[in-house]
Amino acid sequence: MARIREVTGRRVTPLADGWEMTVGGDGRWIPAPVPGTAAQALQAAGLWTLDAPTPLHDRDVLYRTRLSGDGPGILRFQGLATLAEVTLDGRPILDCDSMYLSHDVPVTLAGEALLEIRFRALHPVLSGRKGRARWRPKMIEPASLRFARTTLLGHMPGWCPSVHAVGPWRPVELVEEDGPVRVRAADLRTGFDGRAGTLSLTLTLADTPGRLPAELEVGGHVRTLEWLDDRTLRAEAVLPGIEPWWPHTHGRPALHPLSVRIGDSRVDLGRVGFRSIERAGGPDGQGFGLRINGEPVFCRGACWTPADIVSLPGTREAYEPILRRVAGAGMNMVRVGGTMVYESDAFFELCDELGILVWQDFMFANFDYPADPAYRESVRAEAAQFLDRIQGSPSLAVLCGGSEAEQQAAMLGLPREAWSQPVFTDILPGEAARLRPDVPYVTNSPSGGPLPFAADAGVTHYYGVGAYQRPLEDARRAGVRFASECLAFANVPEETAAGVPAVHHPRWKERVPRDLGASWDFEDVRDHYLQRLYGVEPNRLRYEDQDRYLRLSRAVTAEVMEATFGEWRRVGSSCGGGLVWLLRDLWPGAGWGVLDAAGRPKAAWYGLRRAFRPLQVILTDEGVNGLAVHLLNETAEAVPAVLTLTALRHGEVAVARAERAVTLPARSSQVLSSAELLGRFFDWTYAYRFGPPAHDVTVAILSQAGTDGTAAGEPLAEAFHFPNGRALPRSDLGLAATVAQAGEDWVLTLRTQRLACSVHVEDERFRAEDAWFHLPPGRERRLRLSPRDGGGGGVPDGEVHALNALAPIRFRG
Template sequence: MGTIGTATGLAAQDLWPQRLDTGWQCVSTPAGACASPADLPMDGWLGAPVPGTVASARRAAGLFDAAHPPPLAFDDHWYRLTLTGTGKRRLRLHGLATLTEVWLDGTRRLDSDSMFVAHDLDIELHGSATLALCFRSLTPALAEKRSRARWRPRLVSPPTLRNLRTTLLGHMPGWCPPVQAVGPWRPVELLSDAPDAFDTVDLMSHLDGDDGVVTLTLRFVHPHDSAANRASLNCGGFVSSLQWRDAYTLTGSVRVPHAERWWPHTHGTPTLYPLTLQLDDEHPITHVLGSVGFRRIEVDHGADGAGFALRVNNGTPVFCRGACWTSADLVTLSGTAEQLRHAFALARAAGMNMLRVGGTMVYESDAFYALADEYGILIWQDFALANFDYPTDAAFSASIDREASQFLTRTRRFASLAVLCGGSEVDQQAAMLGLPVSMRTQPLFTRQLPAIAARERPDVPYVSNSPSGGVWPFSTNTGITHYYGVGAYQRPLDDVRRSQVRFAAECLAFANVPDDATLHDAPGTMHVHDPRWKAAVPRDPGAGWDFDDVRDHYLQTLYGVEPARLRYEDPQRYLDLSRAVVAELMSDVFAEWRSAGSSCGGALVWQFQDLRPGAGWGLIDATGRPKSAWHGLAQTLQPVQLVMTDEGLNGLAIHLLNERAQPLQAQLDLVCLRDGCVKVASASRAVELAPHSAERIGAAECLGQFFDFTHAYRFGPRAHDVTIATLRDPASGRILAEAFHLPERRASECHELGLTVTAGRAGDSWQLVIEAKRFARFVHIVDTHYRAAHDWFHLPPNRAVTVPLIPSAQLVACASNPAFKANATCVAPAGEVRAINAISATFYG
């Protein structure tokens, strides 16, 4: 149901559906208090943004407490709007959450029981009419007697939500705030009454050999005389005439010879071709239809048939890395255009090339998938199903069929859609409760959804569930897993290699601490034992631990500090080390998975962004600021990358990665330092990498003599503190990639580093120049009014690094919480630079 477009030409007019996004009011009533609009109260109405939710209407009126949201799903809520016009019109409701009645002038015209389907309603206007939407309480439906489930997940409350087609967001205690989805969360439109008004625009693209082919099916609201109306489709300058299938429908295709491919941005250019439609040769009107890309995606299961990796276009392997998407704004469930663009810009800057929209979330907007196309980000898309043993009755099956078909038709044009997945942790939930395969199989995932996917998006691979594939569906060495060995299961770092992960659709959940600037803006979260801090820390329902405890485990085992004592004696250092350790864990785990010869085809961190202020799972906090975990990943996920892995008695392995389509010639420098500044070993060599290739070089091979890089032999005291491997452009000396290895990670010693910081102008912006006389470990920049473009990085001695500063004011449009918008004024930078091995901070400004 494409509705995005513009018209240009001699007789240009708006033929696209008109969004009904202003003039709405809403009111809340007790469940069942008003049987019809005639019973509604006269007062208490609020202005309501649409698309939007009851929560967003209350937030706009200053009546919503995000920290203590009311249980909105268990009252009734009414929306109303006055429609004006004459004649027959078509109303399109793209998404109503969740049990909804649609009334027109007091007559009930439509019922909906799924927030994931769109509805058309043909109406007739005689001047003005009142459209009313009633969103009924879920309580009666949740209490209905239905077929008994074979298992009940602890994730969701109440468990009878399995019977309703609504998001689980807001119903997952332990990690998701109880902001429940109620209201017209997707657009409400009135189709144009112009003679040439568009009804639906269905676009799809595919590759035919080297050529790209775009197919259009355009349906009009009113019938046309096919003999008198001609049309053509233009794709990047290649034009083809369209044909009339019937009086309402134009169809046809255009071929683009030797089409340039759409690539994930890490491996090439996400090329998109502009599309335009031209109607009526005598008085031409040109309509912009957006853009399409051409790509081919296949699954490589490996020589043993047990793997999972994507190959794109000409069979190029792609290591998929990124994170699991939650929501740009939990209150509206969609976020603004600025919020979405900010998120995609951060994903690309970190070197991510995939985001997963999981089964516990919602189907995202067209704008989301269009940005994924533009930024070259692959999308792993779950259907909105998770954990439950779902009903098998005909009505539920028909609802799923409509939901899945509508979603795939709506997103058929987007090249970024890369994997379709039946749902999240359904097989895992049943298997962990001890059920055999025969008792946990659901035809919904093994027959119904794959058939719909094959019919509507045959170019996108389908998997039944995430995780799936092994003897246990969550086995790490077969198929798709959710890897929390390093993480919730508190396994040592060498478990990453031992687990032989093939593809982790979820991994590495930590309670990631936001920066001080965010903690300052969110009162109460600064103190880690404040009840408000702990309320924002994710936890599994019923568990005697939370994800603060998980992070603290690695603080103790990797850094050799006692977390409780450090938190008591030096809370600021506790926070800084907590930030550093997750950056280190993220970087080290992905270095292992990206290493040459690794069996891993991809991994997605749980989660991309926080749903509320605090130490949540997000790599991005509630203000839109990247956390230390994001910075750690950004230093490991780039297309041209160098990583090192500890091979014990075999020393260090240096892995050179070139995912670009061009060959790479570079210089590899290796240096080992004692006391952070004394060179005790060094070597250099020229390297050449083929396109889309990886090479492994032993550090000992570079040096040409014995050196205990990993301090595994322990012939006397350790000879060095850090090994630095640097990949440089041989002509300019520019650093292409860099990696660090510390044979001893303890964080108990601090030194005078000789750190200097200078703030200066760079055109219209500011930057810092930072230098140290001794190796600085996890350099961190703290500035109330700016965030550092690069942060939480290691700094070799006697090398100045320039760090651009981004004004916090630029976060204003990206923050979903209005509390973060008060202090975003741009002034001259003033703050401090820290390092976790520095005795004290260095101040500037």
């Protein structure tokens, strides 16, 4: 059912205190957090480490606590991982075989009682399961996990630490009711037709003292609920003029409190949003994209990982810093993939608030799953429970059967009829249509083309640029329609973690992600583009100048990601979106994440923030046709602007310059040619090659137009094109930095006489608000400096680096 935040007379008591735990029956009890995991408890007791995680699926784990109460109530177990037997004063009350199911168990308490949960060892049970699969994934161990409804995290040794999820990972609660109204279910549907919101609400109640007057209130509108029978209330409401919900890149994610009053009792249903989502297939019907409230939305973001792989927290405090990083980077979508876990209500509430769309896989990946009746019924219950509790979330944008199951079958050469499974074609779409008919359903990620992973139809996992080491031009050539995974690199963190020394140490290499069975890893992939873009020999540079190797390694993934998304967002692109693999590292090291394991941005995050601006200028190389200048405005307001296009020789001397006043209508895109802007021939792309190159960089700047029609304030967006590649010689750039205090903040002001590439600031106490950007000459750039994590006090004291500078420059407050 939809989230019920509060009901008059209902008390929900978290059973979070007094828990203890023992592993393997050794008689040693330790304190245990609930909600939490066994690994979390052991880690807190100094008995387990992430560096060398002890297996937990080969032993039983026992939790216990004492609770008290008087009279009837419900023990609610929101998630037990994974095979669990629950007793109350020694009496069995629940057997659980799914990590993803919530259980309500009626009990009658008479004072104090002992509550025990025994988590049975998973691997010995799975080893006895029989049934021949049509294929066996290489990336997941053991293969018998296809029978278990548990997370695959901890079982993918190529890229994930071996942390086993065991324990009451979601809250345990005691629910007591003594009010006159007891809500048993709430079915909630919302929509938006362009002018008005629509709301459908059905409440199912337990016994009530007659048909009391009932009404709902939402967004300032009040509507009466009608009694269909003695236990069912229903309302169908049209709400003219109610503000719709938008992803934050396109508007305001408006939410409206929804409550119901039945007699003197109140039911709080939280906040709801009104929006419409349509699947857009493109002119040929073979693509994939989304239209929100009738407007096409380019979906961009990253694939989600849990806030902490050890504790699997589901709290607002755990999610909020990460999701604010998502929104801060201009990302408007995250994908919760089938190898992860279903996130809690707090996750969806934050995505609703922040205007972040959620692509939600059901928790299935790679396997050939069982089709017996008991398994199918378990899957149906899992899907129904999940969809029930997020019925009111406008952020839910795509439902997907799971990850790479169709791809796995196809890549192993199985015929087309073997790619599909009842789980994906029958059970999950059925529940999605029943409970969230407003959300598009995709059978698998990837799927939809002549091969599931074909880029030019349906949904793909695109690694042409990336793992397959294709040139950057492949991002256009492949005709990508929607990349629900893409651009995986071993992204070097800004700060190497203690105990994980960079580059040469075995632990560093251990944490570089890889595909099992491949003779390369994703550091090799990064090195390929390092050589291609900067003209260096990575192995030699790593041996001789590790500091420069790491700086170039950080810069290159930012450059590749920004260039790729430029191709996908340009006018005329067939692409409806792209989600980078991954958002955040699962442990310290050079992982796939664009955030490190502590949630701090890497260089790639800054590159994506530039690529994802709602107001954007993009330069694309069209060969003999020159540069195409793409102007995008995804916002709801028209923007008067000034566009300048400048070709620089040696990063300093302007050899061609064009300027034009432009208007960017609301939610529009347009493209201008460099030749049209300049009005004469100039070889912007160095395609004609009449003599030596006239310039080494072109700079496009889009600025807000002032009242006099000239550029005013900080640029809205910038773009750079390097006709001869990014391997600019190192030289004295005339880079200068000053720092001054402005109120409680410090501000660093940068200037340069020549183009400074991949500028970044290093300071032990302070972090700059932007990094890894190009700074053109004649422009002043002001950066706010904030204290680093746990920092405070002192004054800024650090260095400004640019990849093409001979040496860094120092600054001090």
